Amino acid sequence: xxxxxxxxxxxxxxxxxxxxxxxxxxxxxxxxxxxxxxxxxxxxxxxxxxxxxxxxxxxxxxxxxxxxxxxxxxxxxxxxxxxxxxxxxxxxxxxxxxxxxxxxxxxxxxxxxxxxxxxxxxxxxxxxxxxxxxxxxxxxxxxxxxxxxxxxxxxxxxxxxxxxxxxxxxxxxxxxxxxxxxxxxxxxxxxxxxxxxxxxxxxxxxxxxxxxxxxxxxxxxxxxxxxxxxxxxxxxxxxxxxxxxxxxxxxxxxxxxxxxxxxxxxxxxxxxxxxxxxxxxxxxxxxxxxxxxxxxxxxxxxxxxxxxxxxxxxxxxxxxxxxxxxxxxxxxxxxxxxxxxxxxxx
Amino acid sequence: xxxxxxxxxxxxxxxxxxxxxxxxxxxxxxxxxxxxxxxxxxxxxxxxxxxxxxxxxxxxxxxxxxxxxxxxxxxxxxxxxxxxxxxxxxxxxxxxxxxxxxxxxxxxxxxxxxxxxxxxxxxxxxxxxxxxxxxxxxxxxxxxxxxxxxxxxxxxxxxxxxxxxxxxxxxxxxxxxxxxxxxxxxxxxxxxxxxxxxxxxxxxxxxxxxxxxxxxxxxxxxxxxxxxxxxxxxxxxxxxxxxxxxxxxxxxxxxxxxxxxxxxxxxxxxxxxxxxxxxxxxxxxxxxxxxxxxxxxxxxxxxxxxxxxxxxxxxxxxxxxxxxxxxxxxxxxxxxxxxxxxxxxx
Numbered sequence: 001x002x003x004x005x006x007x008x009x010x011x012x013x014x015x016x017x018x019x020x021x022x023x024x025x026x027x028x029x030x031x032x033x034x035x036x037x038x039x040x041x042x043x044x045x046x047x048x049x050x051x052x053x054x055x056x057x058x059x060x061x062x063x064x065x066x067x068x069x070x071x072x073x074x075x076x077x078x079x080x081x082x083x084x085x086x087x088x089x090x091x092x093x094x095x096x097x098x099x100x101x102x103x104x105x106x107x108x109x110x111x112x113x114x115x116x117x118x119x120x121x122x123x124x125x126x127x128x129x130x131x132x133x134x135x136x137x138x139x140x141x142x143x144x145x146x147x148x149x150x151x152x153x154x155x156x157x158x159x160x161x162x163x164x165x166x167x168x169x170x171x172x173x174x175x176x177x178x179x180x181x182x183x184x185x186x187x188x189x190x191x192x193x194x195x196x197x198x199x200x201x202x203x204x205x206x207x208x209x210x211x212x213x214x215x216x217x218x219x220x221x222x223x224x225x226x227x228x229x230x231x232x233x234x235x236x237x238x239x240x241x242x243x244x245x246x247x248x249x250x251x252x253x254x255x256x257x258x259x260x261x262x263x264x265x266x267x268x269x270x271x272x273x274x275x276x277x278x279x280x281x282x283x284x285x286x287x288x289x290x291x292x293x294x295x296x297x298x299x300x301x302x303x304x305x306x307x308x309x310x311x312x313x314x315x316x317x318x319x320x321x322x323x324x325x326x327x328x329x330x331x332x333x334x335x336x337x338x339x340x341x342x343x344x345x346x
Numbered sequence: 347x348x349x350x351x352x353x354x355x356x357x358x359x360x361x362x363x364x365x366x367x368x369x370x371x372x373x374x375x376x377x378x379x380x381x382x383x384x385x386x387x388x389x390x391x392x393x394x395x396x397x398x399x400x401x402x403x404x405x406x407x408x409x410x411x412x413x414x415x416x417x418x419x420x421x422x423x424x425x426x427x428x429x430x431x432x433x434x435x436x437x438x439x440x441x442x443x444x445x446x447x448x449x450x451x452x453x454x455x456x457x458x459x460x461x462x463x464x465x466x467x468x469x470x471x472x473x474x475x476x477x478x479x480x481x482x483x484x485x486x487x488x489x490x491x492x493x494x495x496x497x498x499x500x501x502x503x504x505x506x507x508x509x510x511x512x513x514x515x516x517x518x519x520x521x522x523x524x525x526x527x528x529x530x531x532x533x534x535x536x537x538x539x540x541x542x543x544x545x546x547x548x549x550x551x552x553x554x555x556x557x558x559x560x561x562x563x564x565x566x567x568x569x570x571x572x573x574x575x576x577x578x579x580x581x582x583x584x585x586x587x588x589x590x591x592x593x594x595x596x597x598x599x600x601x602x603x604x605x606x607x608x609x610x611x612x613x614x615x616x617x618x619x620x621x622x623x624x625x626x627x628x629x630x631x632x633x634x635x636x637x638x639x640x641x642x643x644x645x646x647x648x649x650x651x652x653x654x655x656x657x658x659x660x661x662x663x664x665x666x667x668x669x670x671x672x673x674x675x676x677x678x679x680x681x682x683x684x685x686x687x688x689x690x691x692x
Contacts (some may be wrong), residue, residue: 291511
């Protein structure tokens with residue numbers, strides 16, 4: 001089996017020669033090669049320049065030997081194209097004019113990704129050419145709730161009380177905003193798929209800011225709506241992932257995604273009971289494990305492989321959250337080696 | 347039944363006339379009366395001046411009508427008494443010289459609370475006199491893991507990678523630090539109990555930074571050790587609480603605590619399955635509910651009461667995390683009214 005098939009087979013629960021691995025935020029600040037590119041241009045310019053986005057997308061494929069590439073971009077670019085002023089700097093993203101009313105929501109428009117976000121499908125095409133079939137390319141977007149939360153709060157938050165107060169107090173406004181975001185994301189992901197993305201991941205980064213009953217209203221149904229709107233064949237899988245989703249895993253599995261990413265807090269064998277037998281599990285090593293001595297890192301990576309074996313069904317190895325900025329590159333390299341060396345064919 | 351008995355009966359699973367309620371961080375920034383006191387003195391001075399600590403401890407009893415008072419203090423004072431320089435300001439607590447080595451750990455000492463933390467038992471005595479039996483007084487401390495995490499990171503953190511790397515890479519150092527903290531906390535809580543605290547709560551604020559297998563090494567066993575060391579009678583219950591503890595609830599219930607506080611993400615009836623039939627559940631309204639219109643707040647509070655009914659066993663109403671700084675006082679007052687009006691005798 002070629003490295004190119006490993007990830008896509010695992011997404012569909014088909015046999016693999018060994019467990020595929022990629023790492024959330026694998027193109028990022030922990031890599032000196034990334035920081036060298038980033039040192040020359042602002043973050044938004046990097047995202048909007050297809051050659052640069054392609055360059056950093058390929059870095060971890062070459063440096064770590066991971067089994068999939070993921071488009072370098074940011075989940076908030078689509079919000080900017082909808083009409084929100086966006087500032088992306090090192091202290092975190094900011095919308096200087098957050099949404100405050102239904103009128104603000106009504107002013108947002110659903111962008112045409114081929115023109116207003118043209119740099120994204122163009123980056124996808126260039127990355128596919130540069131990868132030349134070595135490993136598949138994953139496209140991505142943020143989930144409607146997560147984007148709405150940012151757009152209302154104006155920045156990241158500990159508790160998201162503004163976003164929750166606004167969306168939980170006014171059902172019509174919630175549907176207006178989340179519905180418009182869903183429509184935009186359908187077009188956006190379809191543009192990535194049409195340009196050559198071989199899978200897409202929907203990041204619901206702030207899923208865990210909602211309890212199960214609120215997630216059943218504001219979260220999962222809109223992810224399901226996005227997935228229903230995708231034009232794809234059965235070889236183009238959808239992955240959903242959120243943080244602090246222990247109580248939400250069954251809802252994530254019910255969105256229609258074929259792969260559910262699991263937060264590092266929930267052992268994979270326990271996650272299996274919550275998602276049912278058919279979806280592939282992705283994850284879920286604790287990212288702080290990469291700060292431990294090699295022997296302990298290896299022990300913990302093998303423990304995740306054991307839990308995946310207990311879980312049964314498809315498995316894609318990943319961290320259970322994005323790789324942390326200060327992570328030693330050698331630790332990430334060691335992790336890929338360990339997973340490739342110790343995972344059985346399944 | 348008098349208001350004074352409601353909380354302590356519920357802790358022990360005994361009959362109550364209605365569900366008792368108190369609110370984590372009920373004495374705090376959301377109250378103008380608190381901000382007036384706090385405007386006059388630095389935070390540490392407030393904690394270390396028994397009359398002022400007593401004054402703010404009583405504020406929510408008078409303003410909200412809650413069924414228990416909780417000592418106004420800070421979990422990090424005991425670390426300061428152990429030898430750590432501590433800065434408590436509005437941007438969050440800081441230890442300017444965090445723990446970096448085994449030698450740093452060995453330099454910490456176990457303080458005598460009656461002399462080195464004398465302001466705490468003295469505040470307890472004054473609060474008991476001022477309360478005059480109206481409602482019980484809860485003492486508290488931080489859990490060993492949470493204190494260790496602060497002492498190693500030097501401040502709050504998103505991922506606690508320094509603390510986890512240090513404690514998960516060196517088992518002897520972990521035992522040295524967590525064991526010393528446990529010894530200090532036993533003395534500290536015993537001093538509060540001897541001074542008149544009628545219950546104690548152990549806050550493991552950063553429990554959710556550890557996955558279940560790590561919590562079983564670094565978290566729960568040290569809470570259990572503290573609880574075993576307490577000199578108390580069966581009328582002095584122990585409550586444990588942590589955030590993001592969905593996967594840790596069975597371990598919290600196994601510490602020997604009679605009451606387990608539940609993060610707002612886990613419905614109480616589901617929590618019951620994880621903690622077993624005997625412990626009392628505390629919680630767990632989502633704190634952002636207090637930003638909703640009164641009708642929706644009432645609906646959500648009654649939903650928690652329904653889930654507690656489904657759960658069976660003892661129940662103390664609370665938020666599932668601390669009250670947020672911008673919470674309207676009227677919402678907190680309304681919550682207490684709703685819980686008292688709609689909870690049946692049980």
